[in-house]
Amino acid sequence: MTETITRARLSEAAARRTGSSKADVAAVGEAMFALMRKALMEGENVKLTAFGSLQVRERAERLGRNPRTGTAHRISPRRTVIFTPSAQLRAALDKKTP
Known part of the structure; x- marks a missing residue:
């Protein structure tokens, strides 16, 4: 864990x-x-050199489903933050694979 x-x-x-x-x-x-x-x-975007960057993205309105009941419902549009790891962080993580 x-x-x-x-x-x-x-x-x-x-x-x-x-x-x-x-x-x-x-x-x-x-x-x-x-x-x-x-x-x-x-x-604005936030770039942390050798770590990654944070960007705000717009999510459009869409139709979602409750996985238990299958009923459809509207998911409202919103803004969300996306993290993109830097090349150095990705390389370091790849070296650490089990």
Whole structure:
């Protein structure tokens, strides 16, 4: 079973690695997420070099079905965020295959 890496665990690891306090690292992380959220809400792409990019995509209205009952229902149009991994991340993941 895989483990979930939380924001708190990332902050702790970054604090240990950099020698900074957990509070300082957490504040920087929160600021970065706030800036990324703002950019995405304004329709901008967010590119994190050697990691990947985040893009806002428009999803059209469509007809969906309840898998249990088979009844059809309308799925409203919406905006969603798509993550595309970088070539470096894809290559690193390919090396890690079991």
